Structures are given as C-alpha cells and as structure tokens.
Amino acid sequence: MREEKFAVVDVETTGLNVKKDEIISIAIIPMDGLKILFSEAYYRILKPRRFKIDSVKYHGITPRMVEEAPTFCEVKEEILEKLNERIIVGYSINLDIEFLKKSFKECEVVFECKYVDIADVEKLVGRLFGDYMKDVTLEDLAKKYGVDVAYRHSALSDAYITAQIFQMQLLRLLKYGLRKFEDVLRAIKKEDFYDKPLML
Numbered sequence: 595m596r597e598e599k600f601a602v603v604d605v606e607t608t609g610l611n612v613k614k615d616e617i618i619s620i621a622i623i624p625m626d627g628l629k630i631l632f633s634e635a636y637y638r639i640l641k642p643r644r645f646k647i648d649s650v651k652y653h654g655i656t657p658r659m660v661e662e663a664p665t666f667c668e669v670k671e672e673i674l675e676k677l678n679e680r681i682i683v684g685y686s687i688n689l690d691i692e693f694l695k696k697s698f699k700e701c702e703v704v705f706e707c708k709y710v711d712i713a714d715v716e717k718l719v720g721r722l723f724g725d726y727m728k729d730v731t732l733e734d735l736a737k738k739y740g741v742d743v744a745y746r747h748s749a750l751s752d753a754y755i756t757a758q759i760f761q762m763q764l765l766r767l768l769k770y771g772l773r774k775f776e777d778v779l780r781a782i783k784k785e786d787f788y789d790k791p792l793m794l
Contacts, residue, residue, distance in 0.1 A: 595627060595628075595764055595767065595768060595772070595773060595774065595775045595778075596627040596628060596768075597627060598627060598681065598775045599624070599625070599626055599627075599679060599680045599681070600624070600625040600626075600680055600681050600682075600683050600760070601622050601623070601624055601625070601676060601677050601680035601681070601682050601683065602622070602623040602624075602625060602630075602682075602683045602684065602753050602754075602756050602757040602760065603620070603621070603622050603677070603682050603683070603684045603687070603690055603694075603753060604620075604621050604684060604685075604690065604749045604750075604752040604753040604756065605617045605619065605620045605621075605690045605693055605694070605749060606618050606619040606620075606652070606653035606655065606747070606748075606749045607649070607653075607693055608642050608644070608645065608646040608649045609646055609649055610689070612689070612692045612693055612696055613696075615646070615693075616640075616642040616643065616644070616666070616693075616697070617640055617642075617666055617693050617694075617697055618639065618640055618642055618649070618653060618655050618660065619637070619638065619639045619640060619653065619655060619748075619749045620636075620637070620638055620640065620673065620749055621635065621636065621637045621748075621749035621750040621752070621753040621754075622635065622636040622637075622673070622676040622677065622753070623635045623636075623750075623753045623754060623757045624676065624680065625683070625757060625760070625761070627764075628761050628764050628765065628768075630754075630757045630758070630761060632754065632757075635750065635753075635754075636672070636673075636676045637749065637750045638663070638664070638669055638672075638673075639655055639659055639660060639663045640660070640663055640664060640665060640666050640669070641660045641661075641663040641664060641665050642660065645657050645660065652747055653747055653748070653749075654747065654748065666697045666700070666701065667700065667701040670697075670698060670701045670703060674698075674703070674705075677707060681707075681708045681709065681710060681775065682707050682708065682709035682710070683709070683710055683712065683756065683757075683760050684709070684711065684712070684753075684756055685711065685712050685713060685732045685735075685752070685756050686711065686713070687709050687710070687711045687712075688711065691707070691709055708779070710778070710779060710782065712735065712756055712759055712760050712763065713730050713735070714782045715760065715763045715767075715778065715782070716730055716735060716763060717782070718767070718778060718781055718782055719763050719766050719767065722766075722767070722770050723766060723770070732746075732752070732755060732756070732759075733746075735759045736755055736758075736759060739758070739759050739762045739763075741755055741758045741759055742755075743755055
C-alpha cells in the first residue's frame with residue numbers, strides 16, 4: 595500500500611440527477627502511498643450548460659464565478675492526466691464516478707477506473723479493530739480521526755478532509771498487517787463480507 599498511487603476526488607454538481615445535472619467544480623488530490631501531495635492538488639470551477647441557482651446553497655459557486663470558467667470538455671485532458679493510473683478515492687464516490695463517466699462520455703472519452711469509498715474502507719477497518727460504525731457520514735469519520743471540518747462543501751476542502759481520513763485508515767490497515775491494497779478492494783467487494791468470518 596505504501597507504493598500504491600491514489601487520487602482523492604470530490605465533485606460539486608448542479609444537482610443529484612446524473613442525467614440532468616452537471617459537474618460545477620472538481621478537486622483532485624494525489625496520494626503516493628500514505629503521502630498526501632497537497633502541493634499537486636488540482637481544483638477547477640467549471641461552466642455548466644445550465645446553471646441552477648438553487649444549488650448555490652450547497653456549493654457556494656455563483657453564476658458570476660462560472661462566467662469565465664472552462665467547460666468540462668475544455669479541461670478533460672487535465673483531469674485525465676491527474677487520474678491516470680491512480681485508484682480513485684472518495685466519500686460517496688459512486689455518484690462522483692457516475693458524473694465523471696457521463697461528463698467524459700459527453701466529450702467522447704471512455705472513462706474507466708478503479709475506485710474505493712472511504713465509508714467502505716471504514717467498514718473493513720471497523721471489523722478488523724472492533725470499532726465498526728454501521729452508517730457513517732463524512733463528519734462522523736472526521737470526528738473519529740480528529741480531522742478538522744471547519745469548512746465543508748467546497749470540492750477542495752472535502753477532498754482534503756477525505757484524504758486525511760483515508761491516510762489514517764491506511765495506517766490502521768498497515769498496522770493490522772495488510773500490505774496490498776488489492777486485498778482491501780477484494781475484501782470490500784465480497785457480498786458476504788459482513789456475514790462470514792473474515793478471510794484475507
């Protein structure tokens with residue numbers, strides 16, 4: 595796991611409907627093993643085709659802020675470069691991945707990747723160490739690991755919170771004796787993971 599390359603991702607969108615809504619900002623923070631490379635973080639506000647004013651209360655991005663912003667397709671190569679050959683990490687990452695795939699498809703790019711949700715990683719950590727949390731919010735995880743959440747719902751701040759949580763989860767998994775992240779992914783993907791004895 596110390597040699598694995600990750601990309602912690604968070605996107606803010608104009609809504610939660612993948613078919614109708616769009617990415618309005620994206621943050622990517624690379625990690626080499628346990629090292630968070632914040633100096634190489636990538637953050638972009640993006641111009642959607644249709645701005646939904648109601649979404650401002652969630653992400654804080656105003657119509658004026660997107661006036662001169664690029665579209666997703668205009669920066670698709672930058673985004674691909676940041677994600678290339680890295681395992682994507684996030685919180686509630688399935689939705690982010692759906693938006694990314696849809697956005698890349700609209701730019702005529704097929705996007706495939708490995709990804710993992712820190713909530714699922716936490717279920718594994720909890721089982722191994724006996725402090726299992728059934729339902730976890732990002733705030734719950736931040737509180738458990740002592741991560742400051744003074745500012746939320748900026749893609750960059752949420753990605754940084756997620757990266758710090760993931761870093762500490764990896765430390766616990768290493769402490770347990772897990773060395774390969776593929777073993778972590780395999781354990782998480784087992785459908786009967788929570789019903790049968792843990793076999794790694």
